Amino acid sequence: MSSHVSPALANLRILDLTRVRAGPTCCRIFADFGADVIKIEAPPGIDPNEGMSGARDGSDMLNLHRNKRSITLNLKTPAGLAVFKRLVATADVVVENFRPDVKDRLGIAYDDLKAINPRIILASISGFGQSGPYRTRAGFDQIAQGMGGLMWVTGLPGQGPVRAGIAVADTSAGLYAAIGILVALSERERSGEGQWVQSSLLQAQIAMMDFQAARYLVEGVVPQQAGNDHPYSTPMGVVRTADGFINIAVGGQGQWKAFCGAIGRPELQNDPLYATLDLRFKNRPTLNALLADIFATKPSQAWLEALEKAGVPAGPIYKMDDVFADPQVKHLGIATPVPAEDGKDVTLVGQPIDLSRTPAQYKGLLPEPGADNDAILVELGFNANEIEDLRKERAI
Secondary structure, eight states, X not given: OOOSOOSTTTTOEEEEOOOTTHHHHHHHHHHHTTOEEEEEEOOTTTOTTTTTTOOTTSHHHHHHSTTOEEEEOOXXXXXXXXXXXXXXXXXXXXXXXXXXXXHHHHTOSHHHHHHHOTTOEEEEEESSOSSSTTTTSOOOHHHHHHHTTHHHHSSSTTSOOOOOSSOHHHHHHHHHHHXXXXXXXXXXXXXXXXXXXXXXXXXXXHHHHTHHHHHHHHHOOOOOOOTTSOSSOSSEEEEEOXXXXXXXXXXXXXXXXXXXXXXXXGGGGGOTTTSSHHHHHHTHHHHHHHHHHHHTTSOHHHHHHHHHHTTOOEXXXXXXXXXXXXXXXXXXXXXXXXXXXXXXXXXXXXXXXXXXXXXXXXXXXXXXXXXXXXXXXXXTTOOHHHHHHHHHTTOO
């Protein structure tokens, strides 16, 4: 992997005021595709929530904040805020995930930024939205998972609510915000004006519920926990084998016929209990019990080979070490080396998007706070004496 900057978004400057996960997920996309992403953080000792994102050299911070430059600004000081406004005049996008009222208190709401730079795009990511009765509530991923319906359909039937093992709401809110920014950038090519892009953990989580949410809105169905079974298709889910577990996914009638042959029970395809999708779903308990006895007779690999040969979707269920040992995962190159200052590479999770001419590239890890202060300030026209004055005022 080349350590040069991707040219895809190299014309853009992004001011990153974000922390934790949703906002950094958004900004990481732009950084990986070559934008000049400037991470703006408070000088050490200023932010009462300093360190809430974890150790700076920990895996999470390294994975979320690569390819960025860093400047420290105390936005609560007039001088620090003035530097930020000079940056806004040079930027394309500002991304923030403060509580909605914080922007107003700091004087960096959309109208404030627009007065400086009419082309600026402000992307705001919040827990519950920029308006409404919950606007000032603190938002965290698990809270949104619960309020967005995910925890009620996750887990085994009757188990009680279960959180997903990843930050679904945080990550998807960041991705939706990035999509919104790209839409706004495209529209700006015609209008010449920026706009305010808004996303929230709650909206993103509901959107991620997708067909489950649509089942309720269209059909009035309130989805319940289905465990490892698909909510309405059978057989589709986890089966135990002689030495572990695999996933199977039998869709239409053609796959059902092929599946019955692959497991050595061709007579099941026309069995009056299982001949159609509706019948298989209706009689899922008895079908699952029958399949449990069959799949327990052979190890996982034997079943995977038989199902693949028959053209029936199936796959192993990996732990994380197994994921990155898989030959297809290795071929895709999503575990990507990022160069560190000591000359050694740190392997991180790359972008899951491949572009034929301008792919994502990885130039370096997250620098120390304020590592690029002088360089960025010089770009803005500050001289050495002015920079020293900013330090004395604790503005940087």
